[in-house]
Amino acid sequence: MATRRRMRETDDHWAATYIEWESVEDSYEHGEQDNSQTVLSESIFVKATSPAALIKKLSSTYGLPQERDNWAAFDGRLTCEFMVDDDNVPPTDREVEAWKTGRKRLWAAHVNVGVARVSVPTTEEIAEAFGVEDMGGSD
Numbered sequence: 001m002a003t004r005r006r007m008r009e010t011d012d013h014w015a016a017t018y019i020e021w022e023s024v025e026d027s028y029e030h031g032e033q034d035n036s037q038t039v040l041s042e043s044i045f046v047k048a049t050s051p052a053a054l055i056k057k058l059s060s061t062y063g064l065p066q067e068r069d070n071w072a073a074f075d076g077r078l079t080c081e082f083m084v085d086d087d088n089v090p091p092t093d094r095e096v097e098a099w100k101t102g103r104k105r106l107w108a109a110h111v112n113v114g115v116a117r118v119s120v121p122t123t124e125e126i127a128e129a130f131g132v133e134d135m136g137g138s139d
Contacts, residue, residue, distance in 0.1 A: 014054045016046040016078075017114035019062065023084060023107035028100045032108055039088055039109070047118060054115075063089060064111060080111040 019042060025035040046061065048054035055078075059066040064080055071080050084107045085091045091099070091106055098104035127134035 013047050013049055013118045013120070014051055015048075015116045015118045016044055016054060016058055017116050018043050018112075019058075019114075020112045021062075021088075021109060023088060023109045026083065026106055026108040027102075028106075029102065037107075058113060062111075065090070076115075078113040078115050080109075080113070082109050083107065084109045 019040055021039040021041070023037050023039050025033040027033055040062070046054065046057050048057050055064075055068075055071065056066055058064050064070075065082050070082050071078055073079075083091055083096070085095055086105060086107070088107070088109065091104075095104050095106065099106045121129070123137055124134055126132075
């Protein structure tokens with residue numbers, strides 16, 4: 001039987017608290033256009049043990065890039081920018097070549113993710129914070 005180790009204040013986790021994704025039509029010749037669409041805007045709670053693990057979870061859940069050069073921190077949140085096709089998935093090399101010659105429409109995806117640091121309190125800390133009895137247990 002596996003035992004759970006006691007979480008300390010230093011055992012922080014990271015959580016994504018919301019995601020906002022807007023895609024803007026992007027012309028190779030003229031840059032971003034006025035045509036945009038909101039792809040996603042919702043409150044979420046995705047928790048991970050490290051920043052890299054959080055980006056990996058967001059990538060697998062929402063189809064976002066995992067490469068750090070697509071991500072930046074801005075105004076207290078994570079931002080991610082990358083190109084997508086009409087189905088909001090990264091384009092193939094063939095689609096990019098068609099976009100460059102004006103034969104394909106691509107979009108610039110702008111994604112904002114709210115991030116919080118989460119620590120797991122001990123039973124004693126919970127009891128003290130909520131003013132309730134500490135019944136012990138294994139934490």
